[in-house]
Amino acid sequence: MKPVTITNVLHEYQWDELSEKDQILIEKAKAVTANSYAPYSRFAVGAAAELNDGTIVTGTNQENAAYPSGICAERTTLFYANSTFPDQPVRTLAIAARTSKDFIAEHIAPCGACRQVILETERRYKQPIRILLYGKDSVLEVKGITDLLPLCFDGSSLDMG
Ligand code: THU
Numbered sequence: 021m022k023p024v025t026i027t028n029v030l031h032e033y034q035w036d037e038l039s040e041k042d043q044i045l046i047e048k049a050k051a052v053t054a055n056s057y058a059p060y061s062r063f064a065v066g067a068a069a070e071l072n073d074g075t076i077v078t079g080t081n082q083e084n085a086a087y088p089s090g091i092c093a094e095r096t097t098l099f100y101a102n103s104t105f106p107d108q109p110v111r112t113l114a115i116a117a118r119t120s121k122d123f124i125a126e127h128i129a130p131c132g133a134c135r136q137v138i139l140e141t142e143r144r145y146k147q148p149i150r151i152l153l154y155g156k157d158s159v160l161e162v163k164g165i166t167d168l169l170p171l172c173f174d175g176s177s178l179d180m181g
Pocket of ligand 1 (some may be wrong): 094
């Protein structure tokens with residue numbers, strides 16, 4: 021037996037260390053939380069995706085009384101982006117979340133299902149998606165989903181023959 025070490029380096033930014041472009045994308049993710057439909061969790065999540073051509077699309081979590089029928093902000097946004105602009109890969113995805121009181125202090129961390137969908141989107145477009153995770157105190161930058169989902173299952177092992 022030997023240990024296998026997985027190392028990821030993320031980058032943490034203070035607000036004024038971010039580029040103006042990233043600040044704008046994060047502000048859009050924060051603003052769109054107002055459109056979240058979250059009567060059950062009262063946890064409002066917003067995401068903003070910048071496409072390769074600079075277009076920005078946004079989305080929020082949409083809940084349902086039958087809980088599993090709801091969907092997270094990240095998937096709403098990616099599915100909308102890919103449905104509407106199928107020729108434009110997502111370059112950066114900013115995510116923000118708030119409770120009824122305020123934006124959360126810790127960085128929002130995408131759920132496993134969203135990580136899997138981000139992975140599929142990266143593989144589909146052969147381009148990493150940079151992810152900006154907003155927290156009230158700082159922003160975490162992830163260069164691509166494999167930093168959040170090491171040892172991922174991307175279908176490359178499937179027998180497609
Ligand atoms: N949620 C998201 O939209 N994105 C995340 O990254 C974490 C969780 C949503 C799902 C559900 O509507 C609510 O937040 C509470 O889990």
